[in-house]
Amino acid sequence: MIGTQHPWHDLSPGENLPFEVTAVIEIPAGSRTKYELDKPSGLIKVDRVLFSSIHYPANYGLIPHTYYTDHDPLDILVICTENLVPLTIVQSRVIGMMEMIDGGVQDNKIIAVASHDISLKHIENIEDLPPHTLHEIKNFFEDYKKLENKKVEVLGFSNRESAYNCINDSLISYTTEIVPQLKSK
Numbered sequence: 001m002i003g004t005q006h007p008w009h010d011l012s013p014g015e016n017l018p019f020e021v022t023a024v025i026e027i028p029a030g031s032r033t034k035y036e037l038d039k040p041s042g043l044i045k046v047d048r049v050l051f052s053s054i055h056y057p058a059n060y061g062l063i064p065h066t067y068y069t070d071h072d073p074l075d076i077l078v079i080c081t082e083n084l085v086p087l088t089i090v091q092s093r094v095i096g097m098m099e100m101i102d103g104g105v106q107d108n109k110i111i112a113v114a115s116h117d118i119s120l121k122h123i124e125n126i127e128d129l130p131p132h133t134l135h136e137i138k139n140f141f142e143d144y145k146k147l148e149n150k151k152v153e154v155l156g157f158s159n160r161e162s163a164y165n166c167i168n169d170s171l172i173s174y175t176t177e178i179v180p181q182l183k184s185k
Helices: 131-143 160-182
Strands: 020-026 033-037 042-049 060-063 074-081 089-102 109-114 152-159
Touching: 020 074, 020 109, 074 089, 089 131, 089 160, 109 160, 131 152, 152 160
Parallel strands: 074 109
Antiparallel strands: 020 033, 020 060, 020 089, 033 042, 060 074, 089 109, 089 152
């Protein structure tokens, strides 16, 4: 029998880092439910149903073995022609990053496309996305917490090289900040 694996700690972040990463989906595209990883158990929990009538514009999740400035695994939006269920593992080609501030804390989002979705094979960099897709993503993150009286500021989008740097920094942070905690348990 195979034991349970923790999505953040036990899964590989990918074989071709930082160009392609393993994403663990927490929230399917089209959802209004904010699911998130329960860090102690590795299960997915309901954080809340969004106060707004908008829905996630892409599949949303985390990259294993990363740790970001918001004290969580690095977030990733995975564009795919299908809505992926929570805890789906999907190889994702990194194409860029959305830079944002959430509650005064840097909370960038890696943007990727599902590597094995043939209809997205032509998308290599963020500029390859239709402009409306970027408008949808930006609009969602600017508005999804407004009715909670919380401020989110989208600073803009950057290319895949910036995303690669963010991923590499988050991998290092995981190794220096989280791994020692895990070893002390």
